[in-house]
Amino acid sequence: xxxxxxxxxxxxxxxxxVVALGAHCDDIAIxxxxxxxxxxxARPGLRVDAxxxxxxxxxxxxxxxxxxGAFCPGADLRVTVLKIPDGRLPxxxxxxxxxxxxxxxxxxxxxxxxxxWRGDAHQDHRGLAKLxxxxxxxxxxxxxxxxxWDGDLGRPAVYHPLAEEVAEAKVRLLQEHYPSQxxxxxxxxxxxxxxxxxxxxxxxxCYAEAFHxxxxxxxxxxx
Numbered sequence: 001x002x003x004x005x006x007x008x009x010x011x012x013x014x015x016x017x018v019v020a021l022g023a024h025c026d027d028i029a030i031x032x033x034x035x036x037x038x039x040x041x042a043r044p045g046l047r048v049d050a051x052x053x054x055x056x057x058x059x060x061x062x063x064x065x066x067x068x069g070a071f072c073p074g075a076d077l078r079v080t081v082l083k084i085p086d087g088r089l090p091x092x093x094x095x096x097x098x099x100x101x102x103x104x105x106x107x108x109x110x111x112x113x114x115x116x117w118r119g120d121a122h123q124d125h126r127g128l129a130k131l132x133x134x135x136x137x138x139x140x141x142x143x144x145x146x147x148x149w150d151g152d153l154g155r156p157a158v159y160h161p162l163a164e165e166v167a168e169a170k171v172r173l174l175q176e177h178y179p180s181q182x183x184x185x186x187x188x189x190x191x192x193x194x195x196x197x198x199x200x201x202x203x204x205x206c207y208a209e210a211f212h213x214x215x216x217x218x219x220x221x222x223x
Contacts, residue, residue: 015039017047017107021100021115021132023089023124025055025064025081026178030192031144032114033071034162034170034209039112040075047076049107053096053128056083060180067177071170089124096128100135110139117143117212121150133214142211147195148186156212161205167196 018039022028028036028050040046050068055061061081068079082099084092115132116125125146132141142158162170171192181187199208 015043015046015111017049017110019103019107019110019113019136020048020050020068021113021128022050022052023054023116023122023128024086025052025060026067026174026181027116027125027146028052028114028144029067029071029170029174029177030146031116032142032209032211033173034166034196034207035114035160036071037073037166037169038160038162040072044074045076046072046074047107048072048078049103049110050077050079051099051103052079052081053084053089053092053099053124054082054086056081063178063180067173070173070177087124089127093127093131097131097134100131104135110136113139113141114211115141115143117145117154117156118214119143119152119154119212120146121152122146122148140213140216142213144209144211145195147191153195154212156199156210158211158213158216159199159203159205159208160211161200161203162196162207162209164206167193167207170196 020028052064055064064081065079068077084095089096113132113136116129118126118129120126129143145153147153171189174192196207199210200206
């Protein structure tokens with residue numbers, strides 16, 4: 001961790017491994033796509049382990065693999081997509097928990113975990129968020145947000161300011177790689193850039209991705 005002005009941040013040069021978790025294909029890209037673009041550009045060869053709980057064996061899995069490849073350029077990317085039915089995570093708790101534990105066994109010490117946040121209104125997002133600290137107890141976990149009709153956006157405490165070109169690239173890649181979602185009324189450029197603009201205002205930037213965290217450890221003596 002490093003301190004710049006009033007911001008405390010993860011230094012990309014010290015990040016060797018990231019775990020990205022999603023309940024559905026496109027969750028990771030919507031919630032943290034710009035942060036992944038930034039991290040992978042700053043740290044070529046960064047290991048990224050992505051686990052998605054639903055969509056396996058469908059066209060959505062193909063979309064997800066192509067999208068994450070684009071959002072993690074130059075990374076050592078490993079993607080796993082399971083077949084838990086959409087909207088049924090609570091009934092498949094053991095399968096989801098076992099998948100996280102299997103991932104932990106292969107990647108025990110990630111520098112950063114990106115996952116949904118516990119206040120998300122969608123039961124699959126919320127369920128995954130609650131599983132994370134039961135498997136990764138001593139890790140920096142950031143809960144991303146996904147705008148939707150539920151009106152469940154909260155008050156995040158962690159911000160990642162984005163260069164304008166990175167915010168634009170995120171929106172372009174979302175539109176390019178998830179054609180199955182384009183019919184949704186909330187899945188458009190205005191929604192994604194609008195939220196990024198609001199979060200940017202909140203942290204003194206043009207655009208930003210924002211995250212929630214329940215625990216954060218800082219090293220004030222570090223170089």
